[in-house]
Every structure is written in C-alpha cells, then in structure tokens.
Amino acid sequence: MSEAAASAHADHGHHEPAGFWSHYVFSTDHKMIGRQFLFLGLFMLIIGGTLAMLIRWQLAWPETEVPGMGWVPEPTMYEGIIPPNTYNMLFTMHATIMIFFVVMPVMVGGFGNFLIPIMIGAKDMAFPLLNMLSFWVGAVAGVIMVASFFVVGGAAAGGWTSYTPLTGDAVFTGVNWGINLWVLSLFVLAFSSLMGSINYITTVINMRAPGMTYFRMPLSIWSLFITAILLLLALPVLTAALGMLFFDRVFATNFFLPAGGMPLLWQHLFWFFGHPEVYILVLPAMGVTSDILSVFSRKPIFGYRAMAYSMIAIAFLSWIVWGHHMFLSGMNPLLGTAFMLTTMVIAVPSAIKTFNWLGTLWGGSIRFTVPLLFAIGFVSNFVIGGLSGIFMASTPVDIFIHDTYFIVAHFHYVVAGIIFAMFAAIYFWFPKMFGRMMNSTWGIVHFIGTYIFFNLTFFPMHFLGVGGHMRRIYNPMQYEYLEQFGDMNVFITISAFLLAISQIPFIVNFVWSLFAGEKASENPWEANTLEWSAPSPPPHGNFATTPQVYRGPYEYSVPGVEEDWLPQDRPLGAAAATGH
Amino acid sequence: MLAKSEFHEEGFELAMMSWLPENVSTYGGQIDYLFYLIYYITAAALIIVTVLMVAFLIVYRQRAGRKAVYIHGNTALEVTWTVVPAVILLLLSFMSISTWGEIKIYAPPAEYEVRVVGKQFNWDVFHPGPDGKLGTKDDIKIENEVHVPVDKVVHVQLQASDVIHSFFVPNFRVKQDAVPGRNILVWFEVTKPGKYELPCAELCGFGHSGMLGWVFVHTPEDYEKFLKENQG
Numbered sequence: 001m002s003e004a005a006a007s008a009h010a011d012h013g014h015h016e017p018a019g020f021w022s023h024y025v026f027s028t029d030h031k032m033i034g035r036q037f038l039f040l041g042l043f044m045l046i047i048g049g050t051l052a053m054l055i056r057w058q059l060a061w062p063e064t065e066v067p068g069m070g071w072v073p074e075p076t077m078y079e080g081i082i083p084p085n086t087y088n089m090l091f092t093m094h095a096t097i098m099i100f101f102v103v104m105p106v107m108v109g110g111f112g113n114f115l116i117p118i119m120i121g122a123k124d125m126a127f128p129l130l131n132m133l134s135f136w137v138g139a140v141a142g143v144i145m146v147a148s149f150f151v152v153g154g155a156a157a158g159g160w161t162s163y164t165p166l167t168g169d170a171v172f173t174g175v176n177w178g179i180n181l182w183v184l185s186l187f188v189l190a191f192s193s194l195m196g197s198i199n200y201i202t203t204v205i206n207m208r209a210p211g212m213t214y215f216r217m218p219l220s221i222w223s224l225f226i227t228a229i230l231l232l233l234a235l236p237v238l239t240a241a242l243g244m245l246f247f248d249r250v251f252a253t254n255f256f257l258p259a260g261g262m263p264l265l266w267q268h269l270f271w272f273f274g275h276p277e278v279y280i281l282v283l284p285a286m287g288v289t290s291d292i293l294s295v296f297s298r299k300p301i302f303g304y305r306a307m308a309y310s311m312i313a314i315a316f317l318s319w320i321v322w323g324h325h326m327f328l329s330g331m332n333p334l335l336g337t338a339f340m341l342t343t344m345v346i347a348v349p350s351a352i353k354t355f356n357w358l359g360t361l362w363g364g365s366i367r368f369t370v371p372l373l374f375a376i377g378f379v380s381n382f383v384i385g386g387l388s389g390i391f392m393a394s395t396p397v398d399i400f401i402h403d404t405y406f407i408v409a410h411f412h413y414v415v416a417g418i419i420f421a422m423f424a425a426i427y428f429w430f431p432k433m434f435g436r437m438m439n440s441t442w443g444i445v446h447f448i449g450t451y452i453f454f455n456l457t458f459f460p461m462h463f464l465g466v467g468g469h470m471r472r473i474y475n476p477m478q479y480e481y482l483e484q485f486g487d488m489n490v491f492i493t494i495s496a497f498l499l500a501i502s503q504i505p506f507i508v509n510f511v512w513s514l515f516a517g518e519k520a521s522e523n524p525w526e527a528n529t530l531e532w533s534a535p536s537p538p539p540h541g542n543f544a545t546t547p548q549v550y551r552g553p554y555e556y557s558v559p560g561v562e563e564d565w566l567p568q569d570r571p572l573g574a575a576a577a578t579g580h
Numbered sequence: 581m582l583a584k585s586e587f588h589e590e591g592f593e594l595a596m597m598s599w600l601p602e603n604v605s606t607y608g609g610q611i612d613y614l615f616y617l618i619y620y621i622t623a624a625a626l627i628i629v630t631v632l633m634v635a636f637l638i639v640y641r642q643r644a645g646r647k648a649v650y651i652h653g654n655t656a657l658e659v660t661w662t663v664v665p666a667v668i669l670l671l672l673s674f675m676s677i678s679t680w681g682e683i684k685i686y687a688p689p690a691e692y693e694v695r696v697v698g699k700q701f702n703w704d705v706f707h708p709g710p711d712g713k714l715g716t717k718d719d720i721k722i723e724n725e726v727h728v729p730v731d732k733v734v735h736v737q738l739q740a741s742d743v744i745h746s747f748f749v750p751n752f753r754v755k756q757d758a759v760p761g762r763n764i765l766v767w768f769e770v771t772k773p774g775k776y777e778l779p780c781a782e783l784c785g786f787g788h789s790g791m792l793g794w795v796f797v798h799t800p801e802d803y804e805k806f807l808k809e810n811q812g
Contacts, residue, residue: 085786159783165760166743172700172785258761263744297640303653328746330759333684337677344669351665352658354629359657361636363649368641376637383629387622394618394672395680396611399755403746403781467599468750470781474789481601481750481777557648564647 026136028128029540033135034114035433038426040135040142041106042510047146048097049500055090058082060493062475076154084474085174088157091472093149095160096182099281100189101142103415106422107284108231109138109196112224114433116200118531118538119221121209121547121569126202130195138192141185148181156182159472161274164256164266168248183246190239193231200228209530209569211549215308216568218529218553219301222308223287226315227280234276241269267329271322279318282382282414283311285421286353289375291553292424293357295527296372297364298564300554303356310349317346327398336395343393350386354379365557365564369525370443374424377451378417385413388462403472406465412458423450423506430510431524435537436517442509449502456495460488526565529553533569601750604772604797608753610679617675621668687767690735694726698738698745698758698780701787710811720810724793729803730773736766746782749795757782770797 027033057066065080076086113131117124125131148155155178158167162179170176204225208217217225244255245266254261294301301307323331323339357379366372388410392398401407423446430438469482476482476489523532530549534542547569555566566572597619603612640648693714695706705726709718714737728734738747740758747766748755756766778793798806 083786084789088783088786088788157786163744163783166783166785172743174786258759263759263761297648298642299648300650300652302651303658306653306658328755329744329757330762330764333680336684337680340676340680341670341673344673345666347669348662348666352662355661356653356658358629358632358636359653361633361640363651364636364640365642365646365648366637366640376633380630380633383626387626390622390669390672391615391618393669394614394676396676396683397615397618399683400611400615400750400753402755403748463596463599466596468601468748470748470779472783472788473779478790479777479779479792554652557650559650 026132028124028132030113030117030125030128030131031433031538031542033131034110034112036135037105037109037113037138038111038433040139041102041104041110044097044101044105044142048094048102049503051090051094051097053497053500054082055087055094056493056496058087058090058474059476060490062477085157086154087474088159088173088472089149089155089175089178092156092159092182093145096156096186097145099160099277099415100186101145103281103418103422104193105138107288107418107425108193108224108227108280109135111220111284111288111425111429112196112200112228114429115220115531116203116224117207118432118534118542119218119529120204120207120212121530121543121549122203122207123541123543123546125199126207127199131199134192134195134199137195138189141189141192144181144185144188148178148185151177151181154178161270162245162266163270164245164248164263165258167245168257168263168266170249180246180249183242183249187239187242187246190235190242193235197228197231197235200224201232204228209547209549212530212568215305216549216552218287219290219304219307219311220284220287223283223285223290223311226311227283230276230280230283230315230318234273234280237269238273238277241266241273244269264326264329264331267326268322271325272319274325275322276315276318278411278415279314281418283314285378285418286311286382288425288428289357289378289421290353290360291529292371292375292428293360293379294554294556295428295525296367296369296375297360298367298556299360299364300552300556301356302359302362303352304552304554306352307356310352313349314346317342317349321346324393324398327395328402333395340393340395344390347386347390347393350382354383354386369427370438370440370447371424371428371525373444373447373451374420374427377447377454378420378424380451381413381417381420381454384459385410385417388413400468401465403470404465405461405469405471408471409458409461409465412461416454416458420450420454423447426510428525429531430513430517431520432531432534432536432538434514434517435520436513437520437524438513438517439509442505446502446505446509449505450499453495453499453502457492457499460492460495464488464492523567526563528555528565528567530568533567603751603753604770604774604776605752605754606769606771607679607683608751610682611753614672614676614679618672621672683767687735687765688733688769690767691732692729693735693737694728695737695739696726696747696758698740698747698784700742700785701780701791703745703747703778703780703791703793704741705793707810710807718811720807722810724778726778726793726795727803727806728770728795728797730770730797730799733767733769736768738764738766743784744782745780745784745791747778748781749776749778751776752795755781770795773797773799773802 070080153175157173157175166172247253248255256266320342324343327336520536549568557564558566697704703724705722707720708714709720738758740760745758752768754768776795778795780791
C-alpha cells in the first residue's frame with residue numbers, strides 16, 4: 001500500500017513545497033509544525049532540567065560553590081554560589097519553562113499537531129496558515145522568556161504563580177524587567193495557544209474522515225479535543241489577568257495591590273485558569289497512554305465510553321475546583337468547604353481512568369516494548385500523584401501540608417510524571433514522525449534509569465512535607481526543625497542528578513535514530529489507528545485517498561480475524577481474507 | 581523533638597508519618613487523625629493497584645499460542661469502581677468539614693489576644709501590655725517573638741504590611757496567609773509550654789527563606805515574668 005500511496009501522491013493535488021524555508025521553517029504542514037513544537041519542547045526541557053539541578057544543588061549543599069558555574073557574573077552568582085534572589089529565579093523559571101514551554105509544546109503543540117489530522121483521516125489542519133503562526137508566535141514567546149535571564153535584575157523571581165502584591169511592584173522582588181518580560185512572554189504564548197486550540201477544535205469537528213464518528217475517535221484525539229476546548233476557555237482568563245498585572249507594574253494601576261485593589265483577585269483569576277491548566281497538561285498524557293496500553297496489550301481499551309466521558313467530566317469539574325489552591329489564602333473558609341467537595345468529586349473520574357487502564361492490561365497479550373514501559377510508568381506515577389492529592393483536598397490536612405514539599409511531591413508525580421507519557425509517545429510515534437525506529441535496548445535502559453531515579457527523587461519529598469519542610473525556601477538549614485532533613489536533601493539531590501544522567505541514553509538514541517535508525521515500515525507496531533495506514537513518514541497531505549473508517553480504534557484480537565489487529569480503515573470481507 | 585532528630589540521623593525513616601512534628605495544640609489531634617486516616621486509605625489503594633498491575637503484567641505477558649481476551653468492558657465492574665471511590669471520598673469530605681469549621685470558621689472566644697504583622701522579612705508582634713488590652717499605648721512590640729500563655733484560647737489578628745506572608749507553626753498545625761489590607765483571625769490553644777518555630781510559608785521575596793519567628797508558650801508564672809521584663 002505504501003508504494004501505491006507514493007505513486008498516487010505524485011499526481012495528487014497537494015503539492016509539497018520544495019524550498020528549504022517553506023519546508024522546514026515556515027511550513028504549513030501539520031506534521032512539520034508538530035515536529036517543530038517537539039524540538040522546541042525538548043530544547044526547553046534541557047534548560048528547565050538544568051535549572052532544577054541548580055535548585056537541587058543549593059538544597060543539598062546550601063551556599064556552596066556549584067561546580068563549573070564560577071563563570072556566571074555577579075549578581076546572578078557569586079563565584080559559583082547561588083544567592084537567594086537567584087534561587088527564587090531558578091524555581092520560578094524552572095516551573096514556568098516546564099509547564100508552558102515543555103509539556104504544553106510537546107504534548108499539546110507537538111503531538112496535537114502531528115496526530116489530530118492524521119488520526120482522524122484528514123489531509124491537514126483546518127487552518128494550516130494559522131497553525132504555522134501558532135508555532136512561530138509560540139517560538140517568539142520562548143525567546144522572550146529565555147531573554148528575561150539576561151536583563152538587568154535577572155529573571156522573574158516571584159514564583160510561577162506570581163502572587164500579587166509580591167509581583168505587583170518591582171520593589172518587592174527587586175526584579176523589574178525580568179517579571180515584565182515573563183508577563184509579556186506568557187501573554188504572547190496565550191495567542192499561540194488560542195490559534196492552536198481554535199484549529200484543533202475546528203479540525204476535529206469538521207474534518208473527520210467518512211465513518212470516523214466521535215465515538216470511533218482514538219482516546220488521544222478525545223483528550224486533545226477536550227484539551228483544546230479547555231485551552232480556548234481558560235487561557236483568556238490568564239491573558240486578561242496578565243494584562244492587568246502588567247498595568248499594575250508599568251502604569252501604576254491598582255488591580256491587585258491593596259491600595260484600592262484586591263491581592264486575592266489575582267489568585268482567583270490565576271487559579272481559575274491554573275486548575276484547568278493542570279488538566280490541559282495531563283489529559284493528552286492520559287489519552288496517549290490509553291492508546292499505547294491498548295496497542296501493546298493487543299486488547300480493546302477497557303470501558304472506551306467511560307474513558308471519554310470521564311475526560312469530559314474532568315473538563316467540566318476542572319472549572320469549579322480552583323479554590324483548593326486557596327484554602328489558606330484568606331478566602332472565606334465556607335468556600336473552602338465547597339471547594340473541598342468538588343475536589344473530592346474530581347478524583348472519581350481519575351480513579352475510573354486508572355481502573356480502566358488496569359482492566360485493559362487484564363487478559364491481554366502484553367508486548368513489553370519501550371512505549372508500553374513508559375505508559376506503565378505514567379500510570380504508576382499518576383496513581384501516586386492522584387492519591388497524594390486526596391491529602392490536600394481534605395481542608396484540615398491541607399492546613400499542615402499546604403506550601404510544603406508534600407505539594408511539591410504531589411505535582412511532580414502528576415505533572416513531571418507526564419514526561420513518562422511524553423517519552424511513551426515519542427518512542428511510539430517516532431517511526432511515523434521520522435520514518436525510522438528508535439533503538440529499543442537503549443530505550444529500556446532509559447526507562448529503567450528514569451523510573452528508578454524519578455521515584456527516588458520525588459517520593460522522599462512526601463517525607464519532607466510531612467516533616468513541615470516548606471517549599472521555595474533557599475536554605476532549609478536556617479530552621480532548627482529542618483536540620484534533620486539534611487541527609488534526605490542530599491539523597492534527593494543525588495537521585496535528581498542520576499535522573500538527569502539517565503536522559504543521556506535518550507538524547508543519543510533520539511539523535512542517532514533520526515539519521516541512522518532502522519527504517520520503519522508503515523505499521524511497525526501492528527496498530528489500528530489511521531496514521532499507521534499512511535507511509536512512514538507520511539507525505540504532505542498524509543493519505544493518497546481519504547480513508548473510509550469502518551470501526552473503532554481498539555479492535556485488537558477480534559475473534560475470527562487472523563491477525564490480532566484490525567485497522568480502522570480495513571473493510572471486512574474480501575480485503576480481510578487476503579490479509580491486505 | 582530533639583530525640584526525634586537524633587533518631588533520624590542514622591539514615592532516614594521510611595515510615596512517612598513518623599516525620600510528623602509533635603502536636604501541641606488542642607485541635608492538632610483532629611488534623612492528625614484525618615491525616616493518618618487518609619494515609620491508610622491511600623496506602624491500601626496504592627498497594628492494591630500496584631499489586632494488580634504487576635500481577636497483570638506478569639500473568640498476561642505475550643506468550644506463543646495465546647490470544648488476548650476480546651472484551652470492551654464490564655458494566656458491573658465499572659459501576660463498582662466508580663461508586664466505591666466516590667463514597668470513600670465523600671465520607672472523607674464530611675469527616676473533614678467539622679474539623680475545618682472548628683479551626684477556621686467557629687473560633688471560641690478569645691482568652692488572650694496578639695496582633696502579628698508580616699513584613700519583608702520579619703514578624704512584628706504586638707502583645708497586650710499590663711492593661712491586658714490590645715491596641716492601647718502600653719502594647720508590647722517585639723520582633724519575631726510571640727509570647728502566649730499555655731492552655732488559653734489565643735486569637736491572633738494576622739496582618740501584612742507589604743506582600744502576602746504565611747503564619748505557620750508546624751507544632752500547632754496552624755497555617756494561615758497574612759494578606760495586606762486584611763485582618764484575618766487565627767486561633768489556637770497550646771497544651772504544652774515551650775518554644776516553637778514560626779516560619780513564613782508563603783514566598784515573600786529574596787529574604788523569604790529565614791523569615792523566622794518563635795512562639796513562646798508560657799506557664800502562668802513565666803508569663804507574669806515576661807510581662808514584668810517588658811514593662812516600660
């Protein structure tokens with residue numbers, strides 16, 4: 001079929017642009033834009049990860065010289081020693097970069113772009129030009145964010161949550177243009193996300209191939225579709241709040257300052273965006289995990305409709321839980337009670353998803369490929385992150401653990417845990433994206449190191465939190481009751497370094513496979529979804545002829561069918577008998 | 581507390597809850613009860629899910645001659661694993677409501693009152709002077725030291741003068757943000773005299789780390805001594 005597709009493509013109306021600039025840089029092909037987002041995210045991951053290593057150094061060996069950092073000029077560092085304000089910049093920028101420039105570009109921008117058209121049988125996005133703009137506007141936002149390290153006063157140091165009044169006036173942090181650029185960068189990024197989400201929603205609604213009903217869409221597409229809707233509705237709230245913050249800082253307005261304004265208003269606006277944002281990050285991870293578990297269990301996903309409905313439920317509920325970030329903010333405590341109830345309820349669809357993943361594994365014929373291992377890793381971490389969320393949902397327990405390392409442990413198990421789904425997706429779709437396989441032996445080495453050191457890094461943080469160790473403190477040794485945690489902080493730091501080193505096999509494997517990996521066949525994983533009917537990598541326009549969809553995406557091990565997979569576009573009958 | 585830290589020096593204790601600092605407030609026990617309850621429930625859930633997952637991965641690994649089961653779901657199972665977590669979570673919510681109300685909504689009448697003002701990067705603490713009233717001329721202002729009597733309901737009028745800070749006393753199980761322009765009531769009753777750390781728990785600027793005060797909980801005799809020492 002791939003040869004047929006290639007020859008059919010030659011006389012096809014869609015012409016692949018020939019020039020370097022229009023092909024690799026200002027491309028309107030959803031697959032190239034997806035790859036661009038992927039590379040942007042992976043590049044920023046290196047920056048965000050490096051910042052994390054500096055944070056960990058300071059926590060393990062406070063106020064000592066960081067090896068190899070002696071060249072950094074004052075006042076950012078003093079002969080390699082990290083001063084307090086730089087420490088605040090490190091964790092602020094670490095979080096901002098990881099959330100907005102790693103997870104969002106890779107999962108939403110990268111896989112959203114690459115997968116949506118090809119998995120629903122479309123030639124491209126509904127608005128290819130808007131799609132290109134979305135990437136380049138996002139790239140500009142990234143440049144502004146990175147540039148903020150180099151302005152006088154340094155980068156933003158008010159936390160990624162940027163609570164006012166701390167960030168409302170430069171006098172409180174000593175950072176002026178660093179925070180202004182931080183605000184501008186996220187403001188610009190919001191436009192990138194808006195363009196992307198409008199495109200995703202339009203494409204999914206209007207461009208599904210014949211036979212691709214909503215309930216025949218793979219869960220990856222369901223998750224990206226719901227994510228796009230959340231993005232469309234949540235980001236303008238942040239954008240508006242950022243605008244007001246910028247006005248407070250630069251034009252001396254008083255939206256969020258106590259003189260006439262409301263410091264808590266910022267928190268309400270920020271978390272009204274911020275909690276849906278958490279699900280914007282995690283839903284695509286849940287979607288790709290569902291697909292990968294089904295493919296390698298050689299079994300239909302357990303409870304397909306329940307999976308789709310639980311994502312819809314999560315999306316709705318995510319609008320009415322934001323107050324659980326604010327139990328101790330001075331918000332009326334009666335509201336705390338209401339937000340506790342909604343928060344407990346939103347845990348139910350997450351539990352449903354976990355049990356359905358278990359149900360998918362049950363009775364399967366599980367192939368231990370690298371994508372499967374990472375998908376299992378995601379589920380395992382998500383279970384821990386989900387369960388630890390129950391502690392802080394309970395308002396009285398939150399009184400103690402709020403703003404401690406228990407929270408840091410929790411959101412790293414959820415949000416940093418997404419990196420497992422991200423790696424699962426990269427190993428899984430790499431053959432389709434680049435036409436070559438990644439090496440699986442090194443993939444397994446990468447998985448083992450990442451899984452072990454991820455847990456050794458983040459699990460002990462629960463202990464720190466139970467001990468009352470605050471987050472965002474520069475030097476725990478300043479507190480008598482935290483002195484006992486010196487050893488544990490060293491242990492966590494060493495684990496974090498080993499976690500970083502565990503990524504070297506991935507980087508080498510990724511780059512090597514791009515150029516010299518084994519050539520991938522059309523459908524190396526024997527999977528059902530439509531992208532595997534297109535050549536690897538698919539040409540401009542994806543399919544020679546628009547595919548006709550006959551069934552859902554998870555028909556594995558169907559009785560009466562010779563192979564244990566049954567592609568969505570294969571007609572049962574004559575074609576099935578000849579093995580296609 | 582000291583004995584505890586010595587105990588931990590050997591390495592680190594793997595039982596998570598053993599790290600919880602000693603509780604010395606009247607309502608701290610209720611918080612700890614919920615904390616332990618959720619710990620046991622979530623630990624059980626984690627073990628069940630992990631054991632099942634590992635077992636499935638081993639039992640259902642790919643083997644020659646065996647095909648996967650062709651099944652799309654099971655309504656009875658799916659209803660069960662929706663309803664059981666929902667019931668447990670709602671029960672936890674209802675158990676939390678009364679404790680939350682007692683701590684944050686229905687404060688008992690004050691037997692002693694102080695005013696604490698967070699500012700970059702200290703706690704300004706105002707104690708009632710010999711007249712026993714707060715907000716009068718003889719108020720005793722001390723930086724980073726809160727002096728309170730044992731076994732009395734203490735009301736803290738919590739304020740901030742510049743940015744948001746957070747009043748955190750781990751041993752009392754107390755935490756509350758201090759917001760500029762607001763006066764927020766925090767209350768506690770301590771059952772054991774001693775000296776307890778009072779860190780700021782909300783990022784408040786470059787000096788956030790090390791913004792640290794102490795709460796001195798006095799016996800009645802010690803409290804009299806404190807008053808005498810600070811007169812005039």
